[in-house]
Amino acid sequence: MKKFSSLATVITFCLFLGGFAAAFFLLPARTFSEQENRRLAEAPAFGAEELFSGRFADGANEYVADQFPLRDVFVKIKSAAELAMLKRANNGVLYTKDQLAVLEFDSYSSRTEITKNADGFYEKTVAAMAKSRSADSAKAGIPCVTLVPPRTIDVAGSTFGCAGHGDALFAALEANFAPEAGFIDLLPDMRAAYENGEYVIYRTDHHWTTAGAYAAYVKVMQKLGAGENIIPREVFSAEKTADFSGTTAARANFPVYTRDTLEIWTLPDEADYSVVADGRELGGFYNREHLNGSDKYSAFLDGTHAITTVTKKSGEPRKKLLVIKDSFANCLIPFLAREFDIVALDISSAPAASAAAKEYGADAILYVCNAENVVSRGLLK
Amino acid sequence: MVFSSLIFIFIYLPVTLAVYYAVPVRWRNPVLFVLSLAFYGWGEPAYIALMLVSIASAYAFGFGIDKFRQTDRKKAKVFLALSLCVNLAFLLFFKYFNFFASLFGAKGIPGLTLPVGISFYTFQIMSYSVDLYRGEVEKARRFVPFGTYVTLFPQLIAGPIVRYKEICGQLTGRKETVSGFASGVNRFVCGLSKKLILGDGAAAAADFFTAQNEFGGSVLGTWAAVIFYTFHIYFDFSGYSDMAIGLGRMFGFELPENFDHPYVSRSITEFWRRWHITLSTWFREYVYFPLGGSRKGAGRTYFNLAVVWFLTGFWHGAGWNYIIWGVYFLLLLVVEKAFLGKLLKKLPALGHLWTLFFVGIGWLIFFRTDIPSLFADLGRMFGAGASSFAPEYPSVLLRLLPFALLCAFACTGLPKKLFEKALSRFPALGYAVPFLTLALAAVCTAYMVDDTFSPFLYYIF
Incomplete structure (x- = not known):
């Protein structure tokens, strides 16, 4: 039997190595991974310079990893193995069947960043951002509202017995914003709503749900003195898309978890608005084609664009709201657009809010930058 | 590569x-x-x-x-x-x-x-x-x-x-043989699993607790970081040696053993007979013995040990923490040689605790390349400068407890013993071995695909 065992070990191992090597070379290269929502690496260029600089080696490592046969199956196996070791997490995502959450800020996942951030990060860096945001708001001289949508872990901490470092972040923001910035601390209400069993954040995606965005809409309207024009929740009819699996789930690849339902809240007046994203008329607030793909959240305003405007087709004069935003605002803007004409600029490429407000003749400014973007990318500037 | x-x-x-x-x-x-x-x-x-x-x-x-x-x-x-x-x-x-x-x-x-x-x-x-x-x-x-x-x-x-x-x-x-090749495959896959599944997992856990500590650490959180460092370096390095030995066998070579379950040692002296054996052997053969070893009186023996341990520390890296690390083990070995060794032999339980405690602290010294943060961590382990005893969210600590137990189990000779016992009781299990190896290789592949690049720690020395 020892002989059998040895022979079988050698044969299976060689077939395993050889089989995957052959499949790697014979199968056509893929250009895009649906699951990871990114372009895959291409074969590296070969030449003496590439070889000696190490670029060829780096490129080849990346190429083999990206083009490895059954890549999507293997990442699922790894996730299952992590769960089998009872870690209740994979790739930094905490697991329960009904709620997934990224544990740490992106920037904390590498050692150098930890040290960089730790040295009084909240006291210094976050405070500095809040102060510069306040100063810019004062400079603009028009009403401003600043929203920092919390992360899932900040809202759903009770499910995991852990709240990351969100509390410290929001305390620092609260302490350092001047009244001119119009900062609204959404965390307490969202947390209470979540505890109450309300569906304000997705189970599988890092965004807030449409209901979560609606709650923020109410607050923004009140802050801008338009509280009496808030459209009651009952008036909307919800168009539901089941089986939504979002960004958090894509990162973790857990074998078993509860999918989300993505809701689009509509009113009969939808056709009255002209929505233009980077110069292209979208034909409404929603691009429903995305609902059939994996990136369903992009249905809201067709995903990320550098500049998106909303006006009434009738040309009715209305106040103009400048929105400097990340993707959290995409499902908030349709609500606000019933009250204001909108100019929305992508936060990563937008100029200072005060300058942009002057350029577009805005009557008010809304700043939307979620907690992750504050800490990891410093976009609340 | x-x-x-x-x-x-x-x-x-x-x-x-x-x-x-x-x-x-x-x-x-x-x-x-x-x-x-x-x-x-x-x-x-x-x-x-x-x-x-x-x-x-x-x-x-x-x-x-x-x-x-x-x-x-x-x-x-x-x-x-x-x-x-x-x-x-x-x-x-x-x-x-x-x-x-x-x-x-x-x-x-x-x-x-x-x-x-x-x-x-x-x-x-x-x-x-x-x-x-x-x-x-x-x-x-x-x-x-x-x-x-x-x-x-x-x-x-x-x-x-x-x-x-x-x-x-x-x-x-x-002479290359089928049975040699097969045992090489088993050893290689075993080492690969140690490195990828346990070593990298422990590294992530250690980094996680270190990150927590940067925001005002707790006593238990700092201990958890040290414990996971201890697992990390063992599975990383011994896994690498297993892979090396396994690969050697695939080509007909029998390379020397490098680890022998070091964490079950009952003294630091024993630990260094079981940890990175080929390095200790090298220093013994080419530094300690030529200096006279222990044959030239007590004073000279301690001097020779001092030279060896200074060099051992310095070999691991050009930094003060590595020198401190070498001298730290020198002191422990001297204490054991002078009087404690006999006592530890009589009280094995104390010996295990003594060894694990000081080896763990040793790894903290090893990993903390900047001295102030080393002393901050050392202090925190005993309450000095800690914000609390338990982490703010104890469930985070508990979440990794099963994994820590798995690592502890895998550090001992028990898994091998149990497997051999099962094999002698149910010989038919032998037919399953190739497929178990294959399954483990597939799981390891899954870890590599998921996290495509994780350099070895010992790579930089």
């Missing part, structure tokens, strides 16, 4: 195996030599030349040593000194120049990087010259087998440190 990468396992290894077994026996060493150079040069080809100069000088001076070793010891010694100087000069320059420059307030050379594996292969080459001088080995007549000895890719970059006399017979007269 690292072993735990897809490109190594699914491209380099099958190609190398196929070519190696396809060519006639006399071509096998040249094949290994050339392909090992390719393995080494992957990503950093410039340093191939440096390694070849090291090999060529030791090879050439070997003729001088051999010529005079019986007739004129002085001349033989000159050739030995030349060989050692050339090799040590490279190591000293690349590894320690900037450290010493900073010590004397001078400007270092910016961008001076350490050639991969230089600490390991330099020691291997030196073992040849010294043993040749001592008359313990025959001179290497042909360049290719000698080059193959140094560059043999399984052990080239992170050990085990193979002495020439241990392997010279295998270089020219080894």
Whole structure:
């Protein structure tokens, strides 16, 4: 039997190595991974310079990893193995069947960043951002509202017995914003709503749900003195898309978890608005084609664009709201657009809010930058 | 190239195996030599030349040593000194120049990087010259087998440190067998699992707790970080050695063992007999014994130990923490040698606790390259400067408890013992072994696909 065992070990191992090597070379290269929502690496260029600089080696490592046969199956196996070791997490995502959450800020996942951030990060860096945001708001001289949508872990901490470092972040923001910035601390209400069993954040995606965005809409309207024009929740009819699996789930690849339902809240007046994203008329607030793909959240305003405007087709004069935003605002803007004409600029490429407000003749400014973007990318500037 | 990468396992290894077994026996060493150079040069080809100069000088001076070793010891010694100087000069320059420059307030050379594996292969080459001088080995007549000895890719970059006399017979007269290959496969997959599943997992856990500590750490959180560091370095490094030994067997080599369940030791003395065995052996053979070992009185013995442990620490890295780390173990060994060793032998439970405690603290010293944060962590472990006893969210700590228990279990000899017991009770289980190995290899592949690049810790020494 020892002989059998040895022979079988050698044969299976060689077939395993050889089989995957052959499949790697014979199968056509893929250009895009649906699951990871990114372009895959291409074969590296070969030449003496590439070889000696190490670029060829780096490129080849990346190429083999990206083009490895059954890549999507293997990442699922790894996730299952992590769960089998009872870690209740994979790739930094905490697991329960009904709620997934990224544990740490992106920037904390590498050692150098930890040290960089730790040295009084909240006291210094976050405070500095809040102060510069306040100063810019004062400079603009028009009403401003600043929203920092919390992360899932900040809202759903009770499910995991852990709240990351969100509390410290929001305390620092609260302490350092001047009244001119119009900062609204959404965390307490969202947390209470979540505890109450309300569906304000997705189970599988890092965004807030449409209901979560609606709650923020109410607050923004009140802050801008338009509280009496808030459209009651009952008036909307919800168009539901089941089986939504979002960004958090894509990162973790857990074998078993509860999918989300993505809701689009509509009113009969939808056709009255002209929505233009980077110069292209979208034909409404929603691009429903995305609902059939994996990136369903992009249905809201067709995903990320550098500049998106909303006006009434009738040309009715209305106040103009400048929105400097990340993707959290995409499902908030349709609500606000019933009250204001909108100019929305992508936060990563937008100029200072005060300058942009002057350029577009805005009557008010809304700043939307979620907690992750504050800490990891410093976009609340 | 690292072993735990897809490109190594699914491209380099099958190609190398196929070519190696396809060519006639006399071509096998040249094949290994050339392909090992390719393995080494992957990503950093410039340093191939440096390694070849090291090999060529030791090879050439070997003729001088051999010529005079019986007739004129002085001349033989000159050739030995030349060989050692050339090799040590490279190591000293690349590894320690900037450290010493900073010590004397001078400007270092910016961008001076350490050639991969230089600490390991330099020691291997030196073992040849010294043993040749001592008359313990025959001179290497042909360049290719000698080059193959140094560059043999399984052990080239992170050990085990193979002495020439241990392997010279295998270089020219080894026999590859199916059962040897199979045991190599099992050992390789076992090492790969240790590195990827346990080692990298423990590293992530240690980093997680360290990150928590940066925001005001707790006593338990700091302990958790130290415990996971302790697991991390063991599974990472011993996993690497397992892979090296396994790969060696696939090509008919039997490389020396490097680890023997070090965390079950009952004293620090025993720990160092079980941890990185080939390095301890090297220092014993080529530093401690030549200095006189323990044969020249107590005072001289302690001096010799001090030299060995200073060098051991410094070998691991050009930084003060590594020197402190070496001296730290020196003190512990001296205390054990002087009086505590006997007591620990009588009280094994105390011995285990003593060993694990001080080894754990040792790893903290090892990992904390900046001294202030080392002392901050040390203080926090005992309450000084800690914000609380338990972490703010104890469930985070508890979440990783099953994994910690799994790691602890895997550190002992129990898994192997239980497996062998099961095999003797149910011999039919033997039929399942190849498929269990395959399944484990698939899981390891899944870890590599998911996290495609995770460099080895010992890579940088």
